[in-house]
Amino acid sequence: MDFTGVVSQLMAASDAPPGLLPAREQMALSLGWHIILACFGVAFPTMIYVVHRRGIVRDDPVALGLAKRWAKISAVLFAIGAVSGTVLSFEMGILWPGLMGRFGDVLGLPFAFEGLSFFIEAIFLGIYLYGWDRMPARLHLAMLIPMAAAGVFGTFFVVSVNAWMNNPTGFRIVDGEVTDVNPWQAMFNDGVWLQFAHMWVAAFMVVGFVVSGVYAAGMLRGRVDAHHRLGFTVPFVFATVAALVQPLIGHVLGLRVGNTQPAKLAAFELATTTEQPAPLRLGGVLIDGKVYGAIDIPMIGSLIARNSFDKPVPGLDTIPVADQPPVNITHLAFQSMVGIGTLLAVAVVVFWLARWRGHDLLSKRWFLRGAVIAGPLAIIAMEAGWIATEVGRQPWIVWQVLRTSDAASQSAGLWWSLAAAVVVYVGMTIGATVVLRSMARRWRAGEEDLPTPYGPRSAPVDEAAGR
Amino acid sequence: MSLAVIVAIAMFAGILLYALFGGADFGSGFFDLTAGGSERGGELRVLIDHSIGPVWEANHVWLIYILVIWWTGFPETFAAATTTLTLPLALALVGIVLRGASFAFRKYSATLAQARLFGAVFAGSSLITPFFLGAAAGAVASGRVPAQGNGDQLGSWLNPTSLFGGLIAVGTCAFLAGAFLTADASRSRHDALAEVLRIRTIGVGIATGIVVFAALIPIRNDSPTLSDRLLGPAAPLIVISAAAGLATLVMLHRRSYSSARFAAVAAVASVVIGWGVAQYPWMLVDEVRIADAAGAPATLAGLLVVVALAVVLVVPALGYLFWLTQSDRWTDAEHAA
Numbered sequence: 001m002d003f004t005g006v007v008s009q010l011m012a013a014s015d016a017p018p019g020l021l022p023a024r025e026q027m028a029l030s031l032g033w034h035i036i037l038a039c040f041g042v043a044f045p046t047m048i049y050v051v052h053r054r055g056i057v058r059d060d061p062v063a064l065g066l067a068k069r070w071a072k073i074s075a076v077l078f079a080i081g082a083v084s085g086t087v088l089s090f091e092m093g094i095l096w097p098g099l100m101g102r103f104g105d106v107l108g109l110p111f112a113f114e115g116l117s118f119f120i121e122a123i124f125l126g127i128y129l130y131g132w133d134r135m136p137a138r139l140h141l142a143m144l145i146p147m148a149a150a151g152v153f154g155t156f157f158v159v160s161v162n163a164w165m166n167n168p169t170g171f172r173i174v175d176g177e178v179t180d181v182n183p184w185q186a187m188f189n190d191g192v193w194l195q196f197a198h199m200w201v202a203a204f205m206v207v208g209f210v211v212s213g214v215y216a217a218g219m220l221r222g223r224v225d226a227h228h229r230l231g232f233t234v235p236f237v238f239a240t241v242a243a244l245v246q247p248l249i250g251h252v253l254g255l256r257v258g259n260t261q262p263a264k265l266a267a268f269e270l271a272t273t274t275e276q277p278a279p280l281r282l283g284g285v286l287i288d289g290k291v292y293g294a295i296d297i298p299m300i301g302s303l304i305a306r307n308s309f310d311k312p313v314p315g316l317d318t319i320p321v322a323d324q325p326p327v328n329i330t331h332l333a334f335q336s337m338v339g340i341g342t343l344l345a346v347a348v349v350v351f352w353l354a355r356w357r358g359h360d361l362l363s364k365r366w367f368l369r370g371a372v373i374a375g376p377l378a379i380i381a382m383e384a385g386w387i388a389t390e391v392g393r394q395p396w397i398v399w400q401v402l403r404t405s406d407a408a409s410q411s412a413g414l415w416w417s418l419a420a421a422v423v424v425y426v427g428m429t430i431g432a433t434v435v436l437r438s439m440a441r442r443w444r445a446g447e448e449d450l451p452t453p454y455g456p457r458s459a460p461v462d463e464a465a466g467r
Numbered sequence: 468m469s470l471a472v473i474v475a476i477a478m479f480a481g482i483l484l485y486a487l488f489g490g491a492d493f494g495s496g497f498f499d500l501t502a503g504g505s506e507r508g509g510e511l512r513v514l515i516d517h518s519i520g521p522v523w524e525a526n527h528v529w530l531i532y533i534l535v536i537w538w539t540g541f542p543e544t545f546a547a548a549t550t551t552l553t554l555p556l557a558l559a560l561v562g563i564v565l566r567g568a569s570f571a572f573r574k575y576s577a578t579l580a581q582a583r584l585f586g587a588v589f590a591g592s593s594l595i596t597p598f599f600l601g602a603a604a605g606a607v608a609s610g611r612v613p614a615q616g617n618g619d620q621l622g623s624w625l626n627p628t629s630l631f632g633g634l635i636a637v638g639t640c641a642f643l644a645g646a647f648l649t650a651d652a653s654r655s656r657h658d659a660l661a662e663v664l665r666i667r668t669i670g671v672g673i674a675t676g677i678v679v680f681a682a683l684i685p686i687r688n689d690s691p692t693l694s695d696r697l698l699g700p701a702a703p704l705i706v707i708s709a710a711a712g713l714a715t716l717v718m719l720h721r722r723s724y725s726s727a728r729f730a731a732v733a734a735v736a737s738v739v740i741g742w743g744v745a746q747y748p749w750m751l752v753d754e755v756r757i758a759d760a761a762g763a764p765a766t767l768a769g770l771l772v773v774v775a776l777a778v779v780l781v782v783p784a785l786g787y788l789f790w791l792t793q794s795d796r797w798t799d800a801e802h803a804a
Contacts, residue, residue: 072575079571082524083564089534090560093549097616100549104542105762112535112773119528119781123788126521134797146784181763183539409550410617417557424564431572431585438577452516453579454509454586 019409022418023095028390029418030087032383033425037081038158039382041121042151042200043207043238044074049144050234056137062226066234068132069443070211072450073436075129080432082122087421095414098407099397102178106171109183110160117154121147152200159196160187166389167191167260168398191260194253201242201249202385206378208239209344213375216368223444229362232371239378240348247345250338251304258305261399263319264392267330269301270294276312277302282335286327325394334388340381344374470768471540471761475750477774478536479743485529486739487643487732490636492523494644496566496593497637498667499586505579510660511648512586516574518651521792523570525785527563532777540770541760543614544750551618552606555599555629562596565589594637601636605629608746609690610753627689631682638675639735645671646715646731650724655798661724669719672731676712679738692752696745704744708737 048070055064089111093100099107127135128143135143164170170186171178215231258265265271270281270291278301284294305313316324347370354361361367397404442450495515502508538545549556565588573585602624609628612618623629645668652661683705687694697705711734718727746752750760761767791797 076571076575079524080568082527083567086527086531086563087560089531090549090556093534093538093545094553094556097546097550100538101543101546101616104538104545105540105766108535108539108542108762109766109769109773112532112539112770113776115528115531115535116773116776116781118531119525119777120784122524122528123781123784126525127788127791130521130792130797135791181765183763183766183769409553411550411553411620413553413620417553420557420561424561428564428568431568434581435572435575435577438581439575442577450575452513452574453576453582454505454512 016405017408017410018412019095019414020405022412022414023408024404026414026418026421027091027095028387029421029425030084030091032386033429034081034084034088035382035386036206036379037077037084038155039203039206040074040077041081042155042203044070044077044211045121045144045147045151046204047207047211047235047238048074049141049148051230052141052144056141062230065227065448066231068448071129071132072439074125076432076435076439078121078125080428082118084425084428085118094417095409096397096407097409099402103171103398103402106168106178106181106183106186107161107164110157110164110187113187114154114157117150117157121150121154124150151203155200155203156192156196157187159199160189160192162389163191163195164189165398166195166393168401173401191256194249194256197249198246198253198385201246202382204238204242205246205344206375206382208235208237208242209371209378210375211235212239213372216362216371219362220365220368220372224362232362236348236351236371239344239374240352243341243344243348246341250341254305255307258313261393262314263316263324264330264389265305266314266316266319267325267327267392268334268388269305269313270327270331271301271313271315273315273317274312275301275315277308277310278305278313280304281331284331286331323395325392330388330392333384333391337381337384337388340377340384344378344381347374469758469761470764470771471758472748474536474540474761474767474770474774475757477770478533478540481529481533481536482743483736483739485526485533486636486639487735488522488526489529490597490640490735491643491647492519492526493566493593493597494640494642495519495648496590496644497641497671498644498648498664499593500590501667505583510657511652511664514648514652514655514657514660517655518648519570520574522788523567525788527567530563536770536773540762540767541750541757542762543616544612544755544760547614547616547618547751547755548603548607548612550616551612551620551623552603554620555603555606555624559596559599559603562592562594562599565592566596593640597636597640598633599624601633602629603632604636604742605632608632608693608742608752609686610692610749610751612751612754614751614754627685628682628693631678631685634678635675635682635738638671638678639738641671642668642675642715643731643735646719646724646728649719650728653722653724654793665719665722665724669716672712672716672719676709679708690752692749693742693745696747697741701741701744704737704741708734708741711737 048067051063051070052067054060055062055067124143124146128140128147131140131143164186167189168186169189170182170184172180212232212235215228218228219232254265254268257268269278270284270286271278272286272289272291277299279296279298280300281291282295282297284291286292299309301313302308302311316327351361351367393399395403395405397407439450495518499508499512499515502511569585569588569592573582573589576582576585605626605628606612606623609626611623611626611629645664649661649664649668652658652664683694683697686697711730715727715730715734718724718730748756748758750757
């Protein structure tokens, strides 16, 4: 038996198609990777706009310098974001033919609108990146506006598809055939607005904390100047607003899950049996039907999940085993997201309260260290949120309509595809890290324009460096 | 004309624009690859950076446009193609990822060694993608994608029509890129470079023309349905393509670079439209007609809204981008830089 056969036999459930597991792994890898860059596509243009506008309006060279650097960073990030987004388009068909073949005309329309958003973003990105010193300054600045707007629309349309997978509507199934398709109803399903708000705000949290963390790291190394303060403050303000709004959106979204997807809520809360009132179960794992290592806080579970001190949280025992999601991953991912989100919200409150009282925490090393860690934490929280909602929807790809195993490719060859994807994504991560770090290094050394090393002007320098 | 056919035409318009503009970007990889060592090739590589840098991401989105219209408007044939053509599509995808990433990485490389590595990956992957997309198109056009999907994983694209499809795609991409780059070099007053590009583009044009017309012979046996219509209703387009191709070569020879671009676009557009006309009325040749492939009517109508928005929002914006990159102010800034 060949390699792929052995792996499939070892890893896949007996009745699942051989493509199921590699398809799920590859989707998780490529979506989890792309979503970070998508956040930059959504939130970064707005932040660049703020510093660029300040640079022009206040004639502030520090702000303008930041805008120029952020534009160059976005050139790299948006390029790998564009190609990794394309991967997802192909994967919809290669990994999930059972979903796309059967429901493509139900769920596809938001993707088509998202394509338009992507178009607008790519066009104005090209103009903005190459427009420096080639266009009137105000007009050049205005090129960021369609980019930022496209980010908002694009988020809505992409999340709309995911919301439809959780709240399928806009069609009927008669004798196994999909009929009465209404793509607009599918697009504006009941879950779309809250899910969109949750992801849109998450994008600002991720980019805000990551970018401010970069400048906090600079200040930790003694580079405390106007450049670093502004580079920290602008994204941190965005992150602050997002981190404070996000728990509210998340709470309302969670209440919805209780009504629409009780199995997912039960997994979120690690509710093995229906309890009234339900406790908040912190941590813990489920092994052979028993919960180990959890800390129960009475009644708070009902409060958080149902907005009441005594409403029950329906337990997993009310759900057939075949329809239960993988509980431990869902539960731990959900609580990681909530825990980190709460921590970040508290942290921004501490910062602004201290500032209000006249203490500048940017001079405190402990705060700067925390600000550096906040970037990766925000990414982890967002990834955990996606894991929670996606794994929590299992075994369904379309909630109570289509099982993931029925949507997946039949091809065991997907193990090779997964292996190739791992190699390509590792390579792309290394390439991006090397290039971005080298850009930062050259900026610190006083270079501004970063000419290409094979260009005519830079050739002598680079030949010397190459020897 | 039915709603399904209108949507199919809108999708095909995306294929045409992707083949022309996305194709020219990919074709630049050929000239990057053959530019020579880092010292001699530096000038051309900088020209390629300036030429495709502002536009490649926008041109790339035509591919997304094609895919979303396909799976939304004709979902079952999309699944049939992706389950049959998994390998060529995955390889084209690897090329897309490596091309885009390494192009951006190269521009901001710190050292010449890094730039060489990323440049090699950029140039090589620029050839991979058109070849495998062309091969996938050949599989559809020669009737090797079964309606129910999961067709022959290798035979579907390892056949004369697919291989010629791949070669034609690579050749037309390089030909377009050559015509555009020669004009760009001349406009930014890199006259010596324009001379080099002129000779190479003429060579690429002759080679591609030979491949395009030689392909008609094996396709005759390999894909009778396609061939009958290629030599029937699509025949005038084949003639136009030949004439426009020859005109391009003459214009390049006479150094009328600006008009040569339009002739090259006309030549390649005729080949692509010729394929489209030859494939009509099939979505998957010999397997599924466009009308039978179509999804729900409400969704097709929704797609027309998307297409209308694309015409109103995207096309003017794209025109603005192209106009800017071709304007003297942008070219002069490049020259000064």
